[in-house]
Amino acid sequence: MFTGIVTAVGTIREASQKGDLRAVIACPYDPAKMAIGASIACSGVCLTVVERGGTPGDAWFAVDISGETVSRTMPGMWAQGARLNLEQAMKLGDELGGHIVTGHVDGIGQVVSASAVGDSTRIVIAAAAELAPYIAAKGSITVSGVSLTVNEVADQADGTCHFTLNIIPHTAEVTTLGTLKGGDSVNLEIDVLARYLKRMQSLRG
Incomplete structure (x- = not known):
């Protein structure tokens, strides 16, 4: 983990x-x-x-x-x-500074845009329709191995979604996210808790 x-x-x-x-x-x-x-x-x-x-x-x-x-x-x-x-891999007793990540890629996202906002970078990523239900504003997502908080989600007519991230200068400096630009691809892993909640919801339905 x-x-x-x-x-x-x-x-x-x-x-x-x-x-x-x-x-x-x-x-x-x-x-x-x-x-x-x-x-x-x-x-x-x-x-x-x-x-x-x-x-x-x-x-x-x-x-x-x-x-x-x-x-x-x-x-x-x-x-x-x-x-x-x-x-x-984390050890028992390590600080859980991000969120629980399994290291299993759920899909590939496409960077729609990357723009400066103050000292930070605002990145918009397009996610496939099968991942869209698991992505929520203020929820967690892993982007190319980095634990991030989703700022906004915009659902698209075709079932896909665009979600927005804020990359602070420190994160940009110590990861590869600081070099992202429109058209780049990223690995996405949805929040494991969202995965189980979606499964429970589908069973109730």
Whole structure:
């Protein structure tokens, strides 16, 4: 489990197709604290560490990425040189600073616009119709691994929705969200509580 509080930005150093896709990700973690078999969320995708090395502050880890995962995540995410929001799995007793995040991508969103509002950035993202019922104003959503609060939701005639986020300067600086622009894709994970509430509602109906 994760909280959606990004602790580092990593860069894909190598990506090679050998059956599954294997990616080697450079990061500023301590390799001694990345156990083989441990989970690390990579821009919202829970992956397993299969190798690691380097030195504290200049480390790397390798992950195997299935074809299913590649097909369900944003285009270009696994290319060499791509930057990823990283979060190591939470431990019992850790502060839950964001919200409960599983590291399972529910869909891909499209950035409609990104504009400056004061020192922050206002980002509008389009979500598919199957995700729209789970997105609510002042609710939580995970965008490329980052726990965020939805400011507004505008339902569209085709069943999709546009939702608005406010990215403060700190979040823009320590994640990849600060470089988003119109037309970019992002990984979306809906709030797990919203998922269960929707299921309960459907059963009552």
